[in-house]
Amino acid sequence: MTVMVTALNGLRQMISSGELRPGQRFPPEADLCARLDVSRSSLREAVRVLDTLGVIEVRHGSGTYVSRLDPADVIRGFSLTVDLLPLDGLLQLFEIRRVLEGNAAAQAAARAPEELIDRLSALCDEMEASDDVAAMSALDDEFHEAICVAAGNPTVTSLIGVFRSRGRHYKIFDSDPSAPVKRTSDEGHRAIVEAIARRDPAAATAAAASHVARTEFWLSTLQPAPDN
Amino acid sequence: MTVMVTALNGLRQMISSGELRPGQRFPPEADLCARLDVSRSSLREAVRVLDTLGVIEVRHGSGTYVSRLDPADVIRGFSLTVDLLPLDGLLQLFEIRRVLEGNAAAQAAARAPEELIDRLSALCDEMEASDDVAAMSALDDEFHEAICVAAGNPTVTSLIGVFRSRGRHYKIFDSDPSAPVKRTSDEGHRAIVEAIARRDPAAATAAAASHVARTEFWLSTLQPAPDN
DNA sequence: GATATCGAGTCATCAGATGAGTTGGCTGCG
DNA sequence: CGCAGCCAACTCATCTGATGACTCGATATC
The missing domain is CATH 1.10.10.10 (Winged helix-like DNA-binding domain superfamily/Winged helix DNA-binding domain)
Structure with missing residues (x-):
């Protein structure tokens, strides 16, 4: 030693x-x-x-x-290493995200105040209207972050944040904003919001998990290396 | 900087x-x-x-x-810090364990080979027969680890392992082996195995999540400090 | 009483020296 | 020629001492 x-x-x-x-x-x-x-x-x-x-x-x-x-702070430190994982290893993390974000969506459906639902809906509008890749990515972050916060466990929020941040280095939205990827993504977000608005945790779980799974799929079709 | x-x-x-x-x-x-x-x-x-x-x-x-x-290796490094979290912070991690172990149990129910089911059942027998705290803890580890491995995602196994290991420093089984804690724990394990044996993922998820939730409850009633 | 100054305590960073492990090549024997 | 053993160069491990920079409380001053 x-x-x-x-x-x-x-x-x-x-x-x-x-x-x-x-x-x-x-x-x-x-x-x-x-x-x-x-x-x-x-x-x-x-x-x-x-x-x-x-x-x-x-x-x-x-x-x-x-x-x-504080567990949330300590977990944030994980990104120091998670951010270095190569794409193939990154994909293994998606099962965690799928399950965790599904759970967070269910909690949000049960607990989210009306204001949050309005905010999520507004974010969907903005994303659908946007065609700037960077702006969309920021809105996407805010959207998922808001759901996690509403779920009420800062530690879980932090962990999901770490895993989500790694994915941000890859651009799954190509330059064409009318691409099916964006449309499907927008629809996914809308489905999550609707389930939360209906106070339907099971539906919210399914919608969120499905959304993550689609992201996983798109990333898996992407072999080019990251930029930074 | x-x-x-x-x-x-x-x-x-x-x-x-x-x-x-x-x-x-x-x-x-x-x-x-x-x-x-x-x-x-x-x-x-x-x-x-x-x-x-x-x-x-x-x-x-x-x-x-x-x-x-390798993501599993990198995640194992998290225990360096997770092992230092105090009890109150630790409890926040249980939502993650609940969800992740529930998912792993579901996967195991769908995929576990017959041998694994036999092995899990045998581990239950041993745990029920044992009255040595240390031995029981080791068997408990092996039991949960086996389920995770059967679930098929080493990265998830690694993450659950990190979070589980932190809990090991606390002894929830008091010295009396006939205590209700042990009996309830044994029943919980048995319920998980039975659900996996029935190839019933939903039941396995519920059983595993419930088992973790009970552990969480026991830990929450425990305010004394850790030993090492 | 408020403010300015100062100095002890503490971490930040560097440079140099010595020790220890690894590796690949060289040598000499069979 | 093949192989074992040796050796030297390379690399990391660890320690020590020196200097700089920052914090904060005590003290002096107004």
């Missing part, structure tokens, strides 16, 4: 053991080095890992703190 | 841009430092982050390589 892993586990245990609660400050680097018996370089590497992942928070000039450990 | 983040993004872009494909080797540290215009310390911090997360692989004496970028 490398020295850095020793340091990493040491830091993690200080949190998991309850020695340091969310928001509390770690001892200074020098003290930690002595305690864990590692050099500053190794300690800092471990600290960076946990900092990058959102588990701890390093404040320059002030100290190192345990983060709030 | 810190220098380390510069390095991190530089490395990530080398992968996401397709410059380096899975399995390929990065230039030596010195070259990377020059290219990204960062010091060796900062570069190494960035490398460690990606290495710890399973995106790249550092082989002492040989070089640094892009990993296979």
Whole structure:
């Protein structure tokens, strides 16, 4: 086991053991080095890992703190790696999205306030009227995000967000806005809204899952590499 | 933006841009430092982050390589942070488990070979006969893992595994093996197996989701801190 | 009492040195 | 020629020391 892993586990245990609660400050680097018996370089590497992942928070000039450990925040850190998955691996994530977004749509159907339904409907109008790829993509995000938020579990919203964001790097809408892809996508969104408006969770689940499945299919027909 | 983040993004872009494909080797540290215009310390911090997360692989004496970028592997890295979530945050993850394990059970009901059903049934027998907490926990893991594997999506299996592992640190079975918790758990497992054996996906989903929900409830009544 | 300044404490970053593992080629023997 | 063993170059691992930058509370000043 490398020295850095020793340091990493040491830091993690200080949190998991309850020695340091969310928001509390770690001892200074020098003290930690002595305690864990590692050099500053190794300690800092471990600290960076946990900092990058959102588990701890390093404040320059002030100290190192345990983060709030909010699940939604921690999960957001996953995108650091998920964003690097190649297309073929990405497709395996779609089963998760299908199930999770289906569930979120059902919750939204049960809980969404009337204002949200109006908002979703308005977003559909905008998407249908739009022919700018970037704008449509942004609206699409907002649409799905709103449904997740209405579902009421920020952690689930965060996880779906991570998986959705990876897909954004691929452009499934080609330049022709009249393409069947866009039309089908618009219809999918409309079906989800209608199910939610009818307060029909089962229908909302089916509509959302089906929508994700179609996206999955389009992506699977796309072999060109991503851009960034 | 810190220098380390510069390095991190530089490395990530080398992968996401397709410059380096899975399995390929990065230039030596010195070259990377020059290219990204960062010091060796900062570069190494960035490398460690990606290495710890399973995106790249550092082989002492040989070089640094892009990993296979298998989604299941990458997702396994999530446990590094998920294992640190406090109990209250952990409960938010149960909605995900409920939905995902319900789906996996449905898939298993549709696809599981006869041998697996026998195996699940045997595991139930063992669990019911066992009164050792540690052994029961291991059997429980094996039971749920087997269902996920049968469902056929390693990525989903990996994700469920990450979320399940976090729960393992809490002991919901108290020392009394005749406690209602154990009996209810045993019945839950049996119900899942029976639904899978009947090739009834909907029933399997309900049984699995209900089983997870019960675990969630038990955990929610448990406020004492974890041990490790 | 409000504000400006200062200094101790802390992290950020770099450079250099030494140690350790891997790999491929070279050598010499059979 | 084939192979085993050795060796040197290359690469990462880790530590140390130095300097810079930021934060924040204490102190001095008005």
